[in-house]
Amino acid sequence: MTPRAFLIRGLVAGFLASFLAFAVAYTVGEPQVDAAIAVEEANAAAAPADEPASDGHSHSHAEEDGGTEVSRQNQSTWGLLTGLVAVGTALGGVVGLAAAFAMGRLGRLTPGQSTALVTAVGFVAFWLVPFFKYPATPPAVGSGDTIGDRTLWYFVVLAISLVSAVGAVALSRRLLPRFGAYRTVLASVGGYAVVVTVTALAMPTSNELGDFPADVLWYFRLSTLFTNGVLWLGIGVILVGLIGSLHQRESLAHARREMAANL
Amino acid sequence: MSDITTTPQVSIPTIPVGRLAPWTVFFVLLATIVLFFISADQGAVSIPSGNAIHEWVHDGRHLLGFPCH
Numbered sequence: 001m002t003p004r005a006f007l008i009r010g011l012v013a014g015f016l017a018s019f020l021a022f023a024v025a026y027t028v029g030e031p032q033v034d035a036a037i038a039v040e041e042a043n044a045a046a047a048p049a050d051e052p053a054s055d056g057h058s059h060s061h062a063e064e065d066g067g068t069e070v071s072r073q074n075q076s077t078w079g080l081l082t083g084l085v086a087v088g089t090a091l092g093g094v095v096g097l098a099a100a101f102a103m104g105r106l107g108r109l110t111p112g113q114s115t116a117l118v119t120a121v122g123f124v125a126f127w128l129v130p131f132f133k134y135p136a137t138p139p140a141v142g143s144g145d146t147i148g149d150r151t152l153w154y155f156v157v158l159a160i161s162l163v164s165a166v167g168a169v170a171l172s173r174r175l176l177p178r179f180g181a182y183r184t185v186l187a188s189v190g191g192y193a194v195v196v197t198v199t200a201l202a203m204p205t206s207n208e209l210g211d212f213p214a215d216v217l218w219y220f221r222l223s224t225l226f227t228n229g230v231l232w233l234g235i236g237v238i239l240v241g242l243i244g245s246l247h248q249r250e251s252l253a254h255a256r257r258e259m260a261a262n263l
Numbered sequence: 264m265s266d267i268t269t270t271p272q273v274s275i276p277t278i279p280v281g282r283l284a285p286w287t288v289f290f291v292l293l294a295t296i297v298l299f300f301i302s303a304d305q306g307a308v309s310i311p312s313g314n315a316i317h318e319w320v321h322d323g324r325h326l327l328g329f330p331c332h
Contacts, residue, residue: 001278002282003282003287025322025323025326029322029325029326030322033326067313067315068313068314068318070315070318075321075322076322079320079321079322081323082323083301083323083324083327084323084326084327086297086301086320087297087298087301087302087323090293093294094290094291094294097287097291100278100283101278101283103275103277104275109275111276130328134330135328136325137325137331139325142330142331144332147306147332148308150330151329151330154329223326224325224327224328227326227327228327228328250276
């Protein structure tokens with residue numbers, strides 16, 4: 001059970017999970033992205049020709065600023081896969097190292113159990129809570145003038161959520177010996193919930209939906225939930241399996257060594 | 264006595280912070296750079312300038328839920 005063993009298993013879990021997430025994103029998410037781009041193009045066509053589209057953004061950037069243009073065919077397949085594999089593998093590695101740190105430090109949880117807990121906390125803190133405040137927006141939603149602010153806000157909420165989740169776990173380690181599991185979990189989860197709720201209320205809200213169709217928006221956001229849910233669930237299930245079997249192997253080897261020493 | 268079954272008392276190992284720190288610092292820095300390029304580059308800030316990265320990972324950025332544009 002070395003840091004190296006955890007990192008490698010985390011990277012493997014993240015890499016494999018990102019292909020599961022790709023399958024979901026491609027089948028469930030891409031139709032909604034295409035529907036949103038159709039809305040965007042219809043809006044652009046309806047706008048007067050001498051003015052840019054109302055959101056100042058077009059999916060064929062190349063037309064306006066001479067940049068690179070990637071076809072929808074490539075964006076929805078290889079481009080999507082690139083993004084998911086890079087993010088999935090990076091997150092998998094970080095989760096692996098976080099699980100290495102958590103092992104043996106969270107009450108009597110076995111390595112597999114503490115790894116599962118780390119992954120669950122990771123999904124909530126890294127994705128779900130920021131999503132509740134700044135839900136994913138499809139193409140055609142969001143002004144180019146506010147992308148700087150919205151990006152900053154998103155990552156501020158993400159950072160506060162991550163730091164307070166780590167703080168809640170650290171707090172629960174101190175509370176556990178004195179208050180028992182039930183009250184410890186209640187206090188640390190409650191503390192995290194209070195911090196992120198206050199943060200969400202204090203942060204500016206962004207609403208640039210305009211008359212974007214509600215059904216496309218709902219299905220798009222649902223598909224981002226499925227994509228990220230499957231990514232994190234995949235990381236968790238694969239990593240727990242790998243860490244669990246590693247621990248079992250090493251405990252067996254340890255027991256055998258002890259027995260041999262006693263002969 | 265082979266018929267006595269005991270639940271093996273498996274002690275849970277811990278990895279000392281000193282052994283974990285180099286891996287963690289290095290990999291978290293690396294992961295942050297990867298996340299930056301996939302999630303935010305050539306949206307709010309552009310390194311390098313242009314939009315090739317934004318265009319290539321466009322759908323991934325939307326579907327992962329990052330602010331894309």
